[in-house]
Structure formats: C-alpha cells, structure tokens
Amino acid sequence: MTDRRRLPMNARVAAAHLENAPEDLEKVTGTAARIGVPVADLLRAPDGARDRQLVYGEPVTVFEDRGGWSFLQAAKDGYAGYVPSASLTAPFEATHWVSAPATHAYSADDFKSPETHALSHGSRVQVLGGTGRFLQTNLGFIPACHLAPLGVHPGDPAAVADLFLGTPYLWGGNSRFGIDCSGLVQAALLACGTPCPGDSDMQEAELGEPAPPGDYQRGDLLFWKGHVALVRDAETLIHANAHDMAVAIEPIAAAIARIEAQGDGPVTAHKRLG
Template sequence: MSEDPRRLDLGPGEARRAMRLTDICRSPEGARDRQLQRGEAVSAHAARDGWMQVTAGRDGYTGWVLSDDLHKAPATTHRVAVRATHAYPEPNMKTRELASYGFGTELAVVDERHKFFETDAGFVPKAHLRPLDRPFSDPVTVAQLFFGTPYLWGGNSVFGLDCSGITQIACLACGLPCPGDSDMQEAELGQPTEDLRHGDLIFWKGHVAWVVDEQTILHANAHHMAVAYEPLGPAIARIEAQGDGKPTARKRL
C-alpha cells in the first residue's frame, strides 16, 4: 500500500505556531486540504517561495502553509471554549477589539485580571477561555456549538467547517485523538456498533455525522451548506438517493 501523503514522516522540524487561521494546502498555491487555527503547533520542514511544509502537532497532518502565517511563539495554555470571542488591547469591553477568535483557538495566558485574562493576543474575557488540560466531556455538546456554521470544504473553524472538521474539533476538545479526514476517522476512531446512541459516529464514503440521539444526526453537509440537524432515517435515504450509497460504518468512541 502506498504511503499516505497526508501523513509523511518528515522527521523532526522547527517548532512554530499558526499566527492566525490558515490553510494547509496539498502543495504551494495548491488546494486547501485542512486548516490550522491560531496557536496550533506545527513542525516546519522545508521552505519554498513563501511557503513552508509542515506537520500539524494535533494529528500529524502534512501540507504547505504560508510562511507569513507561522511564527515562533510561547506554548499555549488555554483554548477558546465558546463559539467565538474577542481580544482587546486592554481589559475593557468598550475598547475597540484587536481580533476575533473562534472555538478551539489556542492562546497563551500571561496574566490575570478581574474579568479578563491577558494573553499573547490581547485581553480576553475569562469566561470564554478554558485550560488546555481541562478537556470537555461530550463531543456532541461541543459539535452543537457549531449549529448553523457555513459549510466549507477543508474547514476547521467556526467560520466554516466540513464533516471531518466538526468531528475532529469536537474530539480534540474532549481530549480524544482524531485524524483530519473522514476516511482516516472511519479507520481509526472507535469500535463498530450495530445500534446507535448519543455520541456515536455514522460514516458514509467520504462523509461522517455525529449521532445526537437514535433519531437525529448533526453534520456539516453540502445539502444544507451548513452544520445542520437531520432526522437519521431521511438522511440515510437522501444520501443514498443522491448517489453516495448506504452507511459504511457505525462507530462508538
């Protein structure tokens, strides 16, 4: 079997972090495969014409990122734990914000004020951050934060997600290792199950959905062009009718 180019073993590289939400592309100037959120760690291996070949620390995913979107930065300590937040130049919500960040963005907290953490990106409301060493317990609850988020092929953030993106971001927030693409997720996540319950995953060829309950799934899909709830039975029938076949696996994490 040929080596999967998404997970090349490139050996040790220079540690860097994403400065902003940025695309992981299959080649310089190539198509987006996945995304890095601000603060995520990578190992940089090669440089070419303003691009760097990197391996993502979260899952070993390999691709090319714009060099200007990476920098050497301190280790992160917290993640944004709400749908979105703002960073301010001082601990005052009435000042003009410096930037907006979505769920899963990683920040380094350097000081604490009454209602704000001072971070390497500015002052962020304390209620919006959660320590990296305090994971969530239910990935479906995390996934539900993204209801209505627009569909984006290769997306990994609140600004746009695809089916494997919402699976990965929910798993990682709960401390569960998770690869980046749905075929790898089907191969590596969980154990097969016949019945379905809250927290299971159901797979089709090239697609994956969270099971909310026995009758309902939540998934980022091109039919709705958004993260949407859908009745399980009609979803299975619709996906088969559009030519994408029957479910290929049901997995319990």
C-alpha cells in the first residue's frame, strides 16, 4: 500500500508488518492506546494540516512518541497521522458507544449536576454500572438513552446521517461538533456496522456497486470529484457541504445542477451498498 494516508510509516519508523519498508527505518510493532479527548485532529505532520479527526475512546496503534506528538494509525479505517501525545489515554475496555448526536457525561446521576465532558456521536466509553436513567462510565454519568452496547447497530445509514442535521461544516471533521462530506458518510456507515474509509475518493473506489442511472434509493451514495452525499429517498439527499456550511437536506436534482454550475463537475459515481 503506497497511499500515505493509510501507510503506518514516517521518516524514522515503520510498522513491523510492512513489507519493503526502507531498511534504515526502525521497525516497530506499535502500542495500543485510545483517544482521550472529545475530539482530536489527525494531522498530516506535527503542527501540520488536519486530515481527519478521531473522537473519544477510538482505538489506535501508536508507532512513535516524539517531541509531544504521537504517530499512529486509527483502527476504524487505517488512517495514519499525528496527534498530540497528551490527547491519548491508556487502553480501556469500551463497552458502549454514543448513539445520540451528542451527549454529556455528568459528575452524578443527575442532569442538574456539573457536566464533565461533551461527547460526540460515535465516542466509546466503558460502562461501570447503573440501571436507571444514567449509566456510570469511566468519564462520569451518561444518559442511558444516549448509549448503545458495542456491537448493537442501527440498520439505516440515512437515519444516522439525519442525526447530524445542522452540524457545522468542517473540512476534515468527524464529529457532531463539525463534520465534512466523507466524515458524515463514514459516521453513518460505521454506526451501522459497515466498514468505511475516511475520504470520499477512497469511498468512491471501495464502497458498493454501480447503481442504475437515475434510480435513487435510500442509502445510495452519490459522488462528485471531492464530494459525497447520501441519498434519503428518490428526490432528496443529505450531505455536509460548504454551500450551506452545514449538514443539510437538498433535492437531488438541485444539488446536481448547483454543484456542476459552481464548477465542481458532474456526478462521477452512483453507488449502492450491498
């Protein structure tokens, strides 16, 4: 694999399993960790551009910790990059994920108690106890209705995408606090248990099969150069887009015409998931 986005190798170290890595690089097996902050930018280089984001509790493999930066690879999609080392925490046994658009962890099982953390959809936590309105977790008390056990998945990616309606557009974003087009599709598919890469070009190349032209069905994916949207029904789609600077619902025909008129070209693929 030569795509640097999913290549666990930098100028000093390479993952031990990589074949044909340069001989002068240190070969490392990596150590397990989890994201320990609500949202961490996954950067192309230390202090560099954001490629993607990781949310609390996501598992990662760390290959280098140097100068306050950790070079790592995300378990969810294989994306490699840098995060501040301080944003990581030791591995823990996650039992539940945040299935609501967002939630808070509270200091007690009382919604009037001080909140301790704000968490995005997709965050992973360890439930320690509780059977009432709140579950006690490693971060505090979280409303039980906002959590689902790991391995329990909704069946409708479009319904998951709807949870993000109004979320601000953020290039490279992967959370309820800010998200981009491919981040929205990835969040929707991963929530439903469907593996999904991080960027729209990867998604176009790797997801689904070509669908009949004009036959739009709920859950289909529409691709443009550098953009992706999720079909809600025969007439509408949902996407995170810079036109609205938010996640929005738009008529399919209007979106196709608008995107082409603004110079971003025609639809490049219409894919249907199995």
